[in-house]
Amino acid sequence: MTSLSDFSWPNFSWMAWTWQTAAFxxxxxxLILGMGLWEAASPGGAPRHGILRFETTRGDRLFISLLGSAFIHLAWLGLSGLDLWWALVLSVVFAIGVFRFV
Known part of the structure; x- marks a missing residue:
């Protein structure tokens, strides 16, 4: 029988935990907490049809925004030598567009 003292925690020293990673x-x-509170305050969120021509909810639009932002940042890293802050600005503009038009 093993005791709790025999348990060894995984070694995460290989991860680059910087303040930027923690902030991310x-x-x-x-964002997830905010969406949960928004849903609690105003249930349903009135699904709508936007430019993609299928029904989306607030959660769907958040997911599309996060996924698109990930691809924007990956493309920025691969194709541009500029600071990632510009990719962040582009991602925020993309997210606003998604919540407005999708």
Whole structure:
């Protein structure tokens, strides 16, 4: 029988945990929390048909925004030598567009 003291925690020393990495995950958590609070305050969110011509909810639009932002950042890293702050600005504009028109 093994005891709790025999348990060894995984070694995460290979991960580059910087304040930027922590801020990234904190923002994702805050977005999900904010969407949950918004849903609690105003249930349903009136699904709508936008330029994609299929029904989307607020959660769908958040997912599309996050997925698109990931691709924007990956493309920025691969194709541009400029700072990632510009990719962040482009991602925020993309997210506003998704929530407005999709």
């Amino acid at each position: 995950f904190a923002v994702i958590a805050l």
